[in-house]
Amino acid sequence: MSQKNRVALVTGATAGFGHAIALRLVREGYRVVATGRRQERLDALAGQVEAGRILPFRLDMTDLAAVRALPQSLPQDWREVDVLVNNAGLALGLEKAWQTSPQDWETMIATNVTGLVEITRALLPGMVERNCGHVVSLGSTAGTYAYPGANVYGATKAFVDQFMRNLRSDLLGRQVRATTIAPGLCGGSEFSQVRLGDASKASAVYQGTAPLLPEDIAETVAWVLGLPAHVNINHVEMMPTCQASAGLAVDRT
Ligand code: NDP
Numbered sequence: 001m002s003q004k005n006r007v008a009l010v011t012g013a014t015a016g017f018g019h020a021i022a023l024r025l026v027r028e029g030y031r032v033v034a035t036g037r038r039q040e041r042l043d044a045l046a047g048q049v050e051a052g053r054i055l056p057f058r059l060d061m062t063d064l065a066a067v068r069a070l071p072q073s074l075p076q077d078w079r080e081v082d083v084l085v086n087n088a089g090l091a092l093g094l095e096k097a098w099q100t101s102p103q104d105w106e107t108m109i110a111t112n113v114t115g116l117v118e119i120t121r122a123l124l125p126g127m128v129e130r131n132c133g134h135v136v137s138l139g140s141t142a143g144t145y146a147y148p149g150a151n152v153y154g155a156t157k158a159f160v161d162q163f164m165r166n167l168r169s170d171l172l173g174r175q176v177r178a179t180t181i182a183p184g185l186c187g188g189s190e191f192s193q194v195r196l197g198d199a200s201k202a203s204a205v206y207q208g209t210a211p212l213l214p215e216d217i218a219e220t221v222a223w224v225l226g227l228p229a230h231v232n233i234n235h236v237e238m239m240p241t242c243q244a245s246a247g248l249a250v251d252r253t
């Protein structure tokens, strides 16, 4: 089926990757349901494109009643969601596991894990019934490569990757695809500001680097969606050229 007028739903479209992905998918011909908590950002996003191409839809991923009710809450002609981009997510803090706030751990799990699986569960039956769909989820290199302070954040992203691989197994024989995109260092979003809560600490993360940009992630989403229907990309790991795995750590004290 051509992308023309197919509906894509992008979570976390008020900033960073989700914002860039929503605009990119409009360019690809999709009508996009753009979700997030900040209504004014969603309205501004919709104002950037031709009327009727983006539906701003306020949704807090931790509000499970709202997430579960999503298919029926959308206007009738936006309900057949063929593409779900599970992008909303966050990291909070870089403290060692024993120093973190349990509340931060809960928020990351509620958003990156519970919200993601619940929205997928809400939208999958329609895709399976129409035998047409694609779920794309944002994982992270933090789901594969451990680093100090990643504790629960990295674990939520490892969960995303394995959930998506298991989804693929369930979807065998159906024309519904499942992909994880796992980026490394990426600037141009609010990620580090949210994580560190401080603009100067956030900008220091990218100092002297040429990180990935939200448009690079949007390009990758457009690529996996645009491949012929018989091609399923299971997992894309992407890093900027200034980043590589640094090997295992050894304590020599
Ligand atoms: P941003 O902080 O720029 O954007 C995060 C988005 O998630 C915002 O639109 C925010 O919307 C939304 N969000 C957060 N919590 C909730 C919630 N409870 N309900 C609804 N929406 C929520 O981050 P990025 O664009 O950088 O990150 C996007 C995804 O990519 C995340 O899953 C992140 O873990 C992942 N990622 C990021 C990398 C990076 O280096 N930047 C690298 C690898 C993966 P609002 O606040 O309006 O609700």
Ligand code: 8X3
Residues within 6 Å of the ligand: 139, 140, 141, 142, 150, 183, 184, 185, 186
């Ligand atoms: C974001 C990338 O390396 O900050 O998921 O965890 S990293």
